[in-house]
Amino acid sequence: MLAQPACAQTPNDDVLIQMKQAFQRGDKSRLSALLPQARGHALEPWAAYWELKARLQEASPLEVQDFLARYAGTYQEDRLRNDWLLLLGQRRDWDGFAALHPGFRMRDDPQVACYAVLVNALRTGIFAKAQADEVRDNWLRQRDADDGCLTAADRMISERLMTPADAWKKARLSIEANRPQAARGAITIVAPEALPMFDQLNANAPRFLGSAVVAASKARKEMVVLALIKIAIADPDMAAAQLDSKWASMLSAEERNWLWGAIGRQAATKLQPQANAYFANVTKNTDLSDDMLGWKVRAALRAGQWKDVQAGVLAMSPEAQLDPTWVYWRARAMTAQGGEAQRAQARVLLETIAGTRGFYELLALEDMGQRAQVPTRPAPLTPEEKSAARANPSLARGLYAIAIGLRSEGVREWNYATSLHDRGGLGDRELLAAADMACQQQVWDRCINTSERTKGVIDVDQRYPMPFHDTVLRKSQEIGLDPAYVYGLIRQESRFIMDARSGVGASGLMQVMPATARWTARKIGLAGFTADQINDRETNITIGTAYLKLALDDFDGSMALAAAAYNAGPGRPRSWRNGPVIDAAIWAENVPFSETRDYVKKVLANTTNYAALISGQPQSLRSRLGNIGPRNAAEPEPNKDLP
Numbered sequence: 001m002l003a004q005p006a007c008a009q010t011p012n013d014d015v016l017i018q019m020k021q022a023f024q025r026g027d028k029s030r031l032s033a034l035l036p037q038a039r040g041h042a043l044e045p046w047a048a049y050w051e052l053k054a055r056l057q058e059a060s061p062l063e064v065q066d067f068l069a070r071y072a073g074t075y076q077e078d079r080l081r082n083d084w085l086l087l088l089g090q091r092r093d094w095d096g097f098a099a100l101h102p103g104f105r106m107r108d109d110p111q112v113a114c115y116a117v118l119v120n121a122l123r124t125g126i127f128a129k130a131q132a133d134e135v136r137d138n139w140l141r142q143r144d145a146d147d148g149c150l151t152a153a154d155r156m157i158s159e160r161l162m163t164p165a166d167a168w169k170k171a172r173l174s175i176e177a178n179r180p181q182a183a184r185g186a187i188t189i190v191a192p193e194a195l196p197m198f199d200q201l202n203a204n205a206p207r208f209l210g211s212a213v214v215a216a217s218k219a220r221k222e223m224v225v226l227a228l229i230k231i232a233i234a235d236p237d238m239a240a241a242q243l244d245s246k247w248a249s250m251l252s253a254e255e256r257n258w259l260w261g262a263i264g265r266q267a268a269t270k271l272q273p274q275a276n277a278y279f280a281n282v283t284k285n286t287d288l289s290d291d292m293l294g295w296k297v298r299a300a301l302r303a304g305q306w307k308d309v310q311a312g313v314l315a316m317s318p319e320a321q322l323d324p325t326w327v328y329w330r331a332r333a334m335t336a337q338g339g340e341a342q343r344a345q346a347r348v349l350l351e352t353i354a355g356t357r358g359f360y361e362l363l364a365l366e367d368m369g370q371r372a373q374v375p376t377r378p379a380p381l382t383p384e385e386k387s388a389a390r391a392n393p394s395l396a397r398g399l400y401a402i403a404i405g406l407r408s409e410g411v412r413e414w415n416y417a418t419s420l421h422d423r424g425g426l427g428d429r430e431l432l433a434a435a436d437m438a439c440q441q442q443v444w445d446r447c448i449n450t451s452e453r454t455k456g457v458i459d460v461d462q463r464y465p466m467p468f469h470d471t472v473l474r475k476s477q478e479i480g481l482d483p484a485y486v487y488g489l490i491r492q493e494s495r496f497i498m499d500a501r502s503g504v505g506a507s508g509l510m511q512v513m514p515a516t517a518r519w520t521a522r523k524i525g526l527a528g529f530t531a532d533q534i535n536d537r538e539t540n541i542t543i544g545t546a547y548l549k550l551a552l553d554d555f556d557g558s559m560a561l562a563a564a565a566y567n568a569g570p571g572r573p574r575s576w577r578n579g580p581v582i583d584a585a586i587w588a589e590n591v592p593f594s595e596t597r598d599y600v601k602k603v604l605a606n607t608t609n610y611a612a613l614i615s616g617q618p619q620s621l622r623s624r625l626g627n628i629g630p631r632n633a634a635e636p637e638p639n640k641d642l643p
Helices: 013-025 028-038 044-054 061-070 075-090 094-103 110-124 129-141 147-158 164-176 180-190 192-203 205-211 218-234 236-250 253-269 275-280 290-303 306-314 324-337 340-353 359-367 383-390 393-403 407-420 428-440 444-451 469-478 483-493 514-523 531-535 537-554 559-568 571-576 584-589 594-615
Strands: none
Touching: 013 028, 013 044, 028 044, 044 061, 044 075, 044 393, 061 075, 075 094, 075 110, 075 147, 075 407, 094 110, 110 129, 110 147, 129 147, 129 164, 147 164, 147 180, 164 180, 164 218, 164 253, 180 192, 180 218, 192 205, 192 218, 205 218, 218 236, 218 253, 236 253, 253 275, 253 290, 275 290, 290 306, 290 324, 290 584, 306 324, 324 340, 324 359, 340 359, 359 584, 359 594, 383 393, 383 428, 393 407, 393 428, 393 444, 407 428, 407 444, 428 444, 469 483, 469 537, 483 537, 483 559, 483 594, 514 531, 514 537, 531 537, 537 559, 559 571, 559 584, 559 594, 584 594
16 A cells, blocks of 8 residues: 655656646656656655556556555545446446445446446346336436446336336436437437437427427337427427427327426526416426426516415425425425415424525525524634544645645545545544644635535634635725625635636636726726736735626625626626516526526625624625516616626
């Protein structure tokens, strides 16, 4: 077993950087040439992993075994075991897979899980319902085409433990997610003769429907369903008209329900009022997917149809019903419909989620007559607890990797140490000690994310740190901006990582886009601004807070709308606010983009918790929400050039 070196800076850190770059290029010869220089480095397991992973297709089983033995107990050992298990599955080496799989600690790859179920059934000769259920769940959750779950599902269907309907459901979900290859794989299992028709509808759904003649076969009807789903994605009204006028009578009740659910979902994501009418055509809510039901509930919330809200939640899977989002709205629906028994049951539901952990937890707390306060801090960490965290080699490697610029590797290694190395992950006190270790080195994202995983205690100083305190407060107060709102936004944007850079080019603590930075600098009279200054902490906060204040003013002081504008640009929330005047919590839940919807809720929840921490007083999330509706015509025109 590799002796783990202490994480002190060494002269050959650059070798690791070069190896990462060579790995990204797929340069096998460069990796092999550099590996000897990485021997003895704190991050040697990464260097060896990249070198072997790059040529794993040609590697011998002996080389893999040598790697697993040399780096036993590391993240890299288990990740390579994962990679090798996938290859063994693809090669149908079931004996090799069965020998290796028991040592797989992370168990975080659905495709490996499907292979494992299949291998166990093949070796024992026992195919059981519980195995089929696991395969079905993993397969339906996978977005992309994969061999493991497809192969296992094929066998489970042939054993009659899964049904052809499962494969058609997979095809429908794949088309909705714009994953035609995954849909094609599912169809291959149950109706390979229908593949030419599938290729036609995938190429041009309206043309296919124009020439389609539906016979009694299930495959032909499913091709119509898939074609109408594709049309609904682009134009739900057109899909509804086609279904209503021509195809409904030729399809089964389940097929019609799915299509009305798909059409309703698309209309709801476009915030079209007719979404509720489309969903009303569904005769059995449990025929719909959880995602469709989520949008059915959101559309009903916009229309104030509380009975439909409750029915939609109750039709979801048991797992989805436990999500705080749907627990909260089910409770609100029961309260709105009245009756002592309903109100009592609603209170019981609210009690199960009420707290300060998130948006709906905070709203539940307020609905029970309480406000957010700073939770009681846990007992201080002991020297022994801190020492144990520092002695964890995977945590140390994670911080080292982050320190030399290998952030994604460092994050993966850190997450493995806290969540996956031991079944169930670290306990609360161990998580607090790991978070403290990250906090002390100002690796704020690992500090926050690790502390957030504790179940029985909350260390608010770890979860809601306030780096750059004086600068943030000064800049906020200079322009009349709530510093808790600024902190709430930074925490969500960058987790206080100064060199954070998004995939679209936003930079720094407040994730400012270059064009936005230039516009804001001109607007506030920041003389001599150049693009490279975005990464200067003071400048980044100056520009970020100024832009946030301009957005807040532009949206009549609505924190929810301004947060949406900060994330998705101002044009979209200007459109999304049109419609009925509604509770901002309902508005936020109906934001069409899942990223922005999650962002708005988290920024507002963060803000409330930061306000409690900064002020030392109980705080209300609801007072920060208010109502949202169309812009008052009497108000000044929006700032049309706000980027």
